[in-house]
Amino acid sequence: PLKKRILDASEERQQQIIRVTFHLVSKHDENVCNFLEGGLLIGGSDNKLIYRHYATFYFVFCVDSSESELGILDLIQVFVETLDKCFENVCELDLIFHVDKVHNIVAEMVIGGMVLETNMNEIVTQIDAQNKLEKSEAGLAGAPVWAVSAVKNMNLPEIPRNINIGDISIKVRNLPSFK
């Protein structure tokens, strides 16, 4: 589960919070409203959990009473649309393997626990600019690493150990595995 920490909290407590959150949210009925009042674990009843459910994802935001619940729901929507734009039809694996990119997107929307930007186009513009910067810094030196990455990400079909064509028999050597 991806999490962004804003408050000070020890490691264990953060994990505990995540466990509780997951528990609460996954138990929640479809038809019931999307806001949960925080118990002691989530910093007291001033705090709320607001979440939205998209296919296999739950996006949970923990906010305090100065935020409007419906506004946050909207923010979650903007966040998901941004993810979709940046990853091109985002799917679960994208979020799992590119956690750092997701963090970067969040950084353009929220800072220090306050909402920074809610306009999707603005957010995407900033992300694109930073991606460009990243690419230009990597330059040529980055090429081999990318090539290796690309190969690793390819789904190579199983290479048969023995290829028999007529009376020619070829043994294929074991290639180093990238796993």
Added chain:
Amino acid sequence: MALKMVKGSIDRMFDKNLQDLVRGIRNHKEDEAKYISQCIDEIKQELKQDNIAVKANAVCKLTYLQMLGYDISWAAFNIIEVMSASKFTFKRIGYLAASQCFHEGTDVIMLTTNQIRKDLSSPNQYDTGVALTGLSCFVTPDLARDLANDIMTLMSHTKPYIRKKAVLIMYKVFLKYPESLRPAFPRLKEKLEDPDPGVQSAAVNVICELARRNPKNYLSLAPLFFKLMTSSTNNWVLIKIIKLFGALTPLEPRLGKKLIEPLTNLIHSISVFGEKMYFVFAVKYLGLLAMSKILKTHPKSVQSHKDLILQCCGLRTSISLCFVLRQVSKKNLMEIVKKLMIHVDKAEGTTYRDELLTKIIDICSQSNYQYITNFEWYISILVELTRLEGTRHGHLIASQMLDVAIRVKAIRMFAVSQMAMLLDNAHLIASNTQRNGICEVLYAAAWICGEFSEHLDEPNQTLEAMLRPKVTTLPGHIQAVYVQNMVKLYASILQQKEQAGEKEAAKEITQMMVERIPQFVQSADLEVQERASCILQLIKYIQKLQIKEVPVAEEVIALFAGELNPVAPKAQKKVPVPEGLDLDAWINEPPSDSESEDEKPRTIFHDEEQRHSRHRQPEIDEEELARRREVRKQEQANNPFYIKSSPSPQKRYQDSPGVEHIPVVQIDLSVPLKVPGMPMGSDQYVKLEEERRHKQKLEKDKKKKKQKKEKKGGKHRRHNSLHTESDEDIAPAQHVDIITEEMPENALPSDEDDKDPNDPYKALDIDLDK
């Protein structure tokens, strides 16, 4: 050397990057911990390399591991190294790692100060941006103090991207280093009029946050925000400003009046924003919320509220319920509750139903039942609520019934009759025996019938209902109440019979008790057993006396004399320490070191006398009781709404000829509970209430007319009270008699709330106008 470098870079190509790590972890589900510790070892090796790209990659992986729950604080120094990379890509990785794991306890955090300062003044706006974002997560008081000036300067940066971030992070800086608020505030104020809307809304955000904690310091900004509210089209900004006004208006009543017009305009004009339906609703809601806080008597707002209430109840969110809670007044309470009851019926799924139930009770009971004008209506609502299956708030309904019955003396007769009915139909309710389930109402029913047994029409029948075998299936605490109260009831019946000279009937009752109580003596619950055993012995003794023809009722009644009044929750705390008692003084000589461990420590009690003051009042004698009964009967005769109880249908059924031989079997059905014999549905009360109020008003108008005729000449303005009748004009049908709760004598009037001395928001309570 060159070869080494080439070899080195080829080696590095096979370093795992983040994706590899994630993939690896997914592939090692069984031995994840082992795999991860392996990876951590690799990371440690990578961190020893000189190459910054390698270090960055390692830190990136560490960030992922931290997210999974592993502690990475040992790598703090490496993280700082990566933060100081010249390339943006690596810098970003460093700051991200820092934001996830640095905190005030991190030793090396001071080393970041200069690096951050450098980044804040970098020509590359993204370097600055990434530094600001990272800093916002781990800013400490020291960092805040050192960097406050730099960040303040950034508030006037050429790029709005930076200004936005700088403004928002200032809030964090204020929290950690409150002395920075005063110098920074003028600039913050300027930002409210920044040309870029993003920066503007950031400034609004920060000021609203500050004002939320210390509203009085920001009252002077009200005109500025007023201007913003009327000119802004950004929903987020509007929401924040409305919330801000919600916090300010209690301090400045004139503000409220000024706000009516723009808020109403706002509400009516929001139809433009098409797809963002949520926002429309949010602003509408908040607007009305602010309005309701501001003006409770403005007739226009009541009108628009009604529409919105209807709209809200369709939307199943807690927002609408909270909203309804605020809109309640004497006038519309019954209507609102009626609508809510409809929703309760319609609602499938117990969570929402339960929430509605809680809210209904909240609405009705707030401010000591301020909004209830007819308590009979409320009792019938409560009884209707007992029909709800699977509720977890049985105890809530029960406690309400008890509270109302105790505090509103005029209603006791009605309440008792309803409770007797519930007891009679206990078999329907008792099937649901879960904790806090609806069977809890039987607790209340039994107690009310026992305590106010003088109001019962058919005490014999009620007593018999309490002694049925089915009662033993109820939870222990409820049975215990049953047992206690059946004795009270028995006592009052006994008294009645003795006074009427019906000695045989008296003996019959005693015999019934002797026969039926043993089923409670056998109970598995300790309390029930104890009470039942005591009572059994008592009754056997009474029986002996009855055989000797000794009148015994007086003494039995004396056991239960006195009224039980509600006690204030702070009563215990308020018991004053009597004169001359020093709680800190030693009673004996201070113990020497060789004190044996067997000595029991002396406890210091309050004077025993204090406790008595909270006990029941001195016993009321027989005459007093009789007199009260008389007075009550008079009241009932005069009350046009007193309902004479009709014979219950069950009885009628049994009386019809040829039917007695059919055995009556109780069937445990899991169908919705219908409590038979309720004399009036709660809806009819609404009609009655309107009639009553109308009558009241007519009488008032008659009086006014009379007064007018008596005065000579002069013009009088006719107050057309049809439309602007306020809550104060409505006199309730029954009054709450007992409002103040019991307190010990000489209790001190006020108390102090415990204030948290470490509250960071207190430190921000600075008067900015000086």
